[in-house]
Amino acid sequence: MEFKGRIFFHQCVDAGVHAHPAEFRDAGIPERPGEQQRGIGPQLMDHHMGAGASATMPGHEDKMPFGNRPNGIYIRASAM
């Protein structure tokens, strides 16, 4: 791929974005010793999910929501 311009703003979605740093490495940025240590390409991260719990909450059966609430709840630790 070749890009020509004065300034490039890179914003992609999903894993595709990670292709571009790798492209830069392959295309324009000179190879140096310890290239992997600089962090182009490696250290891909994502949140893991799929763990939790659900339960019945007794009572409140006279309460009924109307319409769709736009959000649920968040429980966050300070380090998150």
Added chain:
Amino acid sequence: MKTKQKEFVRGYGYQGGGSREGWARGMHMSGFGADFKNSLKRPGPWRMSIGGFGECLPNHDNYVEVQKDKLDAWGIPTLKINCAWGENEHAMSRDIVVQAAEMLAASGAKDIYAFQEISPPGLAIHEMGTARMGRDPKSSVLNEHNQAHDMKNVFMTDGACHGLQFPASTHPSRTWR
């Protein structure tokens, strides 16, 4: 890294919500006839569910590479993704289940159903990393303005700069800067 946890480092949060069960609860109940069907016309009990979103540690074994010899239909080199959870992510996922069940029990919930089917990387669509930010060009790709150290006219405006998976403070601080 300092942590209060014994089994893992870094942290996680929960997302969830409550709702009343609908008529579909009848699929898991015994019963038949008009009375049974009429009972399902009324909303069922309240259910509360919380699921964890856990941090992933930066790992040099999780990386992407461009496959120059394998092009897509438009002639663009395809991406090869090498990514798997490590022991820290699995340990955190186990703790998410335990703490979720404990919190629900402490708030008076009944019939607690704990689940742990850790998602494959990418399912949370919170991908970050691969072009870390730092002051030293020897150890990072982007400077404090998300500008490539080696190509000053390239700015990355997404999450590739993250050295740790900590979007809640990193994104706002970058915006303010």
